[in-house]
Amino acid sequence: MKPSRVTAVIEKETKEIVRDPVTVGVALIMPLIMLFLFGYAISLDVEDIRMGVLDHDRSPASRQLVDEFVRSGYFRPAGAYGTPQEVESALQRNAVKLALVIPPGFQEALARGETAPVQALVDGTYSASANLVAAYAETIIAGFPEVVAPAVRVEVRVWYNPSLRSANFVVPGLFGVILMAFPPLLTALAITREKESGSIQQVYASPLTPAEFLAGKLVPYGLIAFLQIVMVIAAGFLWFAVPMRGSLDLLLAVGLVYVFVTVGIGLLVSTITNSQVVAMLLALIVALMPSMLFSGFLFPIFTMPYVAQLYARTLPAGYFVDFSRGVVLKGAGLPELWPAVALLFAYTIIIFALAVWRFRKKVA
Amino acid sequence: MGTRLTGLLIKEMLQFLRDRVVLILILWLYTVEIVICTLAVSFEVENMPLAIADLDRTPASRALGQSFLVTETFASAGQPASVTEATAWLQTGRARAALVIPEGFQRDLARGEAPAVQILIDGTDSNIAAQARGAALGILGRFGAAPALERNGRGNAQPVVRVWYNPERTYNSFTVLSMIALAALMVGVIYPAASIVREKEAGTIEQLRVTPIGTMELFVAKTVPTLVMGLLSIFPSLLIVWWFGVPLHGSFALFLALSAVFLVSAVAIGVLIGSISRTLQQALLLSFFGLFPILFLSGTITPAESMPEVLQTLSLVSPLRHYMDVILGVFLKGAGLHELWPQALALAAIGTPLFLLAAWIFRRSPVG
Numbered sequence: 001m002k003p004s005r006v007t008a009v010i011e012k013e014t015k016e017i018v019r020d021p022v023t024v025g026v027a028l029i030m031p032l033i034m035l036f037l038f039g040y041a042i043s044l045d046v047e048d049i050r051m052g053v054l055d056h057d058r059s060p061a062s063r064q065l066v067d068e069f070v071r072s073g074y075f076r077p078a079g080a081y082g083t084p085q086e087v088e089s090a091l092q093r094n095a096v097k098l099a100l101v102i103p104p105g106f107q108e109a110l111a112r113g114e115t116a117p118v119q120a121l122v123d124g125t126y127s128a129s130a131n132l133v134a135a136y137a138e139t140i141i142a143g144f145p146e147v148v149a150p151a152v153r154v155e156v157r158v159w160y161n162p163s164l165r166s167a168n169f170v171v172p173g174l175f176g177v178i179l180m181a182f183p184p185l186l187t188a189l190a191i192t193r194e195k196e197s198g199s200i201q202q203v204y205a206s207p208l209t210p211a212e213f214l215a216g217k218l219v220p221y222g223l224i225a226f227l228q229i230v231m232v233i234a235a236g237f238l239w240f241a242v243p244m245r246g247s248l249d250l251l252l253a254v255g256l257v258y259v260f261v262t263v264g265i266g267l268l269v270s271t272i273t274n275s276q277v278v279a280m281l282l283a284l285i286v287a288l289m290p291s292m293l294f295s296g297f298l299f300p301i302f303t304m305p306y307v308a309q310l311y312a313r314t315l316p317a318g319y320f321v322d323f324s325r326g327v328v329l330k331g332a333g334l335p336e337l338w339p340a341v342a343l344l345f346a347y348t349i350i351i352f353a354l355a356v357w358r359f360r361k362k363v364a
Numbered sequence: 365m366g367t368r369l370t371g372l373l374i375k376e377m378l379q380f381l382r383d384r385v386v387l388i389l390i391l392w393l394y395t396v397e398i399v400i401c402t403l404a405v406s407f408e409v410e411n412m413p414l415a416i417a418d419l420d421r422t423p424a425s426r427a428l429g430q431s432f433l434v435t436e437t438f439a440s441a442g443q444p445a446s447v448t449e450a451t452a453w454l455q456t457g458r459a460r461a462a463l464v465i466p467e468g469f470q471r472d473l474a475r476g477e478a479p480a481v482q483i484l485i486d487g488t489d490s491n492i493a494a495q496a497r498g499a500a501l502g503i504l505g506r507f508g509a510a511p512a513l514e515r516n517g518r519g520n521a522q523p524v525v526r527v528w529y530n531p532e533r534t535y536n537s538f539t540v541l542s543m544i545a546l547a548a549l550m551v552g553v554i555y556p557a558a559s560i561v562r563e564k565e566a567g568t569i570e571q572l573r574v575t576p577i578g579t580m581e582l583f584v585a586k587t588v589p590t591l592v593m594g595l596l597s598i599f600p601s602l603l604i605v606w607w608f609g610v611p612l613h614g615s616f617a618l619f620l621a622l623s624a625v626f627l628v629s630a631v632a633i634g635v636l637i638g639s640i641s642r643t644l645q646q647a648l649l650l651s652f653f654g655l656f657p658i659l660f661l662s663g664t665i666t667p668a669e670s671m672p673e674v675l676q677t678l679s680l681v682s683p684l685r686h687y688m689d690v691i692l693g694v695f696l697k698g699a700g701l702h703e704l705w706p707q708a709l710a711l712a713a714i715g716t717p718l719f720l721l722a723a724w725i726f727r728r729s730p731v732g
Contacts, residue, residue: 022646030653041660041671048669091528092699093706094689097669115522124530125692126538126667128407128495129705134525135498139430139505141523149378154504155482159454161487175470189645277385284652289397293404302460302494303410308403322457323475327486 009216012289016098031178031228038170046132050078052096054087061107097123160329171236172328173297176320179262180291187266188279195274208357226260245331258320264351291317316347372585393547394601401543406535407496413441415459417450424470437499461485529696537610541691542664544601552630556590557647560638579727593629613698622690629683630717632722639729685708
């Protein structure tokens with residue numbers, strides 16, 4: 001590998017990138033847009049739930065129960081209904097998420113020392129919210145008119161993210177996903193473009209070796225990718241105020257390794273196809289989509305079906321997501337996280353070996 | 365004019381059927397993608413690895429540990445010997461939660477002294493942590509509730525919770541339907557965009573221009589077939605719906621009708637993108653990354669109600685948000701036009717101006 005030839009390719013590639021400001025703009029702005037979307041829009045917080053009431057009793061006790069719901073801070077009264085049909089229609093219209101049905105004789109039953117059943121109808125279309133709504137409603141009703149003294153005292157401690165902030169969870173994971181969105185795409189297009197325009201023939205005819213050509217293609221895109229990760233990390237810490245408990249140097253160093261994995265996937269894709277459109281769709285289907293769905297970035301891997309779990313374990317994105325959350329939130333270092341780092345190194349080597357091998361075959 | 369338009373429409377249909385890449389993409393979106401997402405997308409907490417540090421080692425403490433493991437939420441990650449070890453497991457990710465039962469648990473329980481049990485939860489994933497906390501509190505509440513109620517002896521309200529429309533509380537129905545809504549949007553946007561840009565790239569747009577075909581005829585020819593194809597491509601996904609056992613409680617005709625109204629907006633966006641882009645690559649990039657924000661703001665992954673107020677208001681202009689209400693309402697809740705008229709109205713109110721704008725831009729762009 002001759003350095004002068006590599007720099008020549010780098011120079012050519014940089015010129016091409018600079019002359020296509022739209023793509024560079026998209027590459028640098030989209031990660032930030034994604035960061036803000038995910039940071040704010042992905043949230044399962046259940047607050048201000050619209051609640052409807054069908055009060056058959058209309059007594060001080062029943063009104064007091066409704067007050068308990070409002071006072072809990074989770075519920076907001078959105079309608080009082082007279083018949084079960086009205087309640088059903090309100091749930092169907094999505095006007096309320098919870099309907100409380102208080103039976104006739106509620107107050108009297110309580111006064112007599114009996115238990116009085118109160119129905120809570122929960123809209124189950126979205127099961128995570130439904131679970132939380134059901135749990136809140138159950139707790140409030142069971143604690144009326146007074147909280148029964150518990151047999152066991154519970155002390156719950158949530159570690160690493162005590163306030164359960166969504167941003168703390170989303171942002172460190174996003175470092176891993178954003179790099180699977182753009183670097184593979186841009187790199188795959190960079191080589192297929194030469195194939196479509198035919199300029200690849202000139203490369204084949206030149207004394208450039210496959211490794212030199214690929215290295216020259218890779219460095220500029222690797223730089224853009226690294227710039228993306230630095231930008232997103234900066235925005236994550238400065239804007240979303242995500243705490244940094246581990247070592248920033250370690251995060252950046254392993255981030256650099258991960259950059260090579262993502263760019264390598266792009267190279268590999270470009271050796272498979274000759275068409276830019278196919279390369280683009282392939283990059284989306286093999287890199288971005290699985291990294292979003294199967295990396296544990298939003299959806300926990302341990303709840304997936306077994307086969308899906310096995311598949312998830314083959315993806316590099318998941319290891320970087322775990323690593324990044326470990327460093328940022330848990331303050332973990334290499335002693336805890338070395339397996340993920342070693343695997344990322346292994347991916348880099350395997351992917352590059354494959355890409356160079358596939359590319360060489362094309363030359364011959 | 366009638367024959368010219370028919371000729372154009374026939375040409376568009378033929379092109380649609382011959383375009384393998386787009387055809388495969390559409391089939392992929394409506395089948396494989398829906399299945400993959402349904403397998404992966406779930407915020408449900410199941411089999412969360414729980415470390416049980418039982419420092420008491422009595423029948424009562426074992427019963428408490430067992431009452432966690434019999435639920436679907438938790439699965440055993442092992443029994444660490446000490447709190448320190450449990451902590452280390454949380455740090456390396458071997459366990460996502462730990463239950464610490466103190467020494468003397470059974471003795472205190474028998475004396476009615478309410479022993480303190482500790483639950484440590486890895487909060488890195490805030491959504492899982494919140495659900496795990498709720499589940500753990502529920503389990504502990506039930507563990508102690510029966511004897512406590514006996515002691516109390518006074519009247520109390522008794523919760524009867526019924527979860528409607530999805531009694532098993534699974535994600536499958538939601539994900540299948542939300543992915544269909546998403547596929548409808550993607551197909552509605554990408555197909556017209558691609559078909560306009562193709563003509564530019566191939567240069568055939570010049571040929572169309574020298575014919576007596578008017579701009580509006582061309583516009584109709586680019587939009588109407590997509591609407592039809594968009595509706596037809598919903599049908600393969602019904603197989604997936606059936607396969608996952610998603611019920612259809614409402615009227616299918618109403619669903620198709622409102623889907624058509626929704627597709628008007630999607631096609632309009634597609635025409636806009638096609639008019640602006642010069643190459644297929646630009647069109648695809650713009651579609652994918654333009655649709656991205658719409659996707660996340662419309663409650664296809666997490667409910668729109670949980671987003672900050674500003675984003676909720678913003679999401680009202682997204683046709684996908686209203687379409688989500690329609691598809692969930694018709695399939696799961698059995699809602700009819702009587703319940704869904706506000707959504708229908710909103711879809712029409714968003715679609716009409718978008719369509720007019722698309723027609724206007726199309727006329728002014730080099731295509732028209």
